[in-house]
Amino acid sequence: MTPLEIIAVVMAVLYLLLAIRENIWCWPCAGISTAIYIYLFLSAQLYMESALNVFYFAMAIYGWSVWYRGRSDGHELPVSVWSLPVHAYAITAIVIASAISGYLLSTYTDAAFPYIDSLTTWAAIWATFLVARKVLENWWYWMVIDIASIFIYWSRDLQLTSLLFVVYVIMIPFGLISWTRSWREAQA
Numbered sequence: 531m532t533p534l535e536i537i538a539v540v541m542a543v544l545y546l547l548l549a550i551r552e553n554i555w556c557w558p559c560a561g562i563s564t565a566i567y568i569y570l571f572l573s574a575q576l577y578m579e580s581a582l583n584v585f586y587f588a589m590a591i592y593g594w595s596v597w598y599r600g601r602s603d604g605h606e607l608p609v610s611v612w613s614l615p616v617h618a619y620a621i622t623a624i625v626i627a628s629a630i631s632g633y634l635l636s637t638y639t640d641a642a643f644p645y646i647d648s649l650t651t652w653a654a655i656w657a658t659f660l661v662a663r664k665v666l667e668n669w670w671y672w673m674v675i676d677i678a679s680i681f682i683y684w685s686r687d688l689q690l691t692s693l694l695f696v697v698y699v700i701m702i703p704f705g706l707i708s709w710t711r712s713w714r715e716a717q718a
Contacts, residue, residue: 531690538566539694546698549661550705552606552712554597561590567691574686575642578631578651585655593662600664609664609713617667624652643682650675650682666713669706673699 541563548556564586571580600607631652632645641647653675660668676698683692 532570534566535570535688535690538563538570539690541566542694543697546701546705550701550708552609552664552709554594554606557590557594557597560593561587564590570688570691574688575640576647576682576686577639577641578635578644578647579682582651582654586658589658589662593658596662597664607664608716609666609709611666611713612660620656624649624656627652642686646678646682650678664709666706666709669702669709673702676702 541559545556545559545563548554548559564583567583568580568587571577571583597607628645628649628651632648635641635644635648653671657668657671657675660671676695680692680695680699683689683695
């Protein structure tokens, strides 16, 4: 546990708390946290996780932009729901991309957990896009991703980050309930 990891975790918790509340300030918190995690994951030989955090940093900018532009008449960007076929295609693409990158990482690098790291990375890319677009189903993806991430981080001596993901798993139902309520209100 380092001071950098502590700052990254605090900012990540703030990100999730603000995201649950649909507060646009979640995105700057995400940007700070991800910038730190790029370095931490490179040091832990979790290359896909490090690359993912480069993506997260870009998505923090994109998310801010989408949520900011989505405002109209004093209302925030509404929560939406996407169809089951969209998610089925996405899951298929995630599995294929994970198999390819997992193979490449296991063959050509010293990556730790190349297949699980790849799977959580590709799934998180999709889930982050869903958060930026305020798609309700993002919470279900995050539940699976975060449970797998607990194991990965703990085994790579990132205990505080592992505990962060335990907190995430506990907080996800609150996000799901809050965003479902918001979606239903928008439908009424």
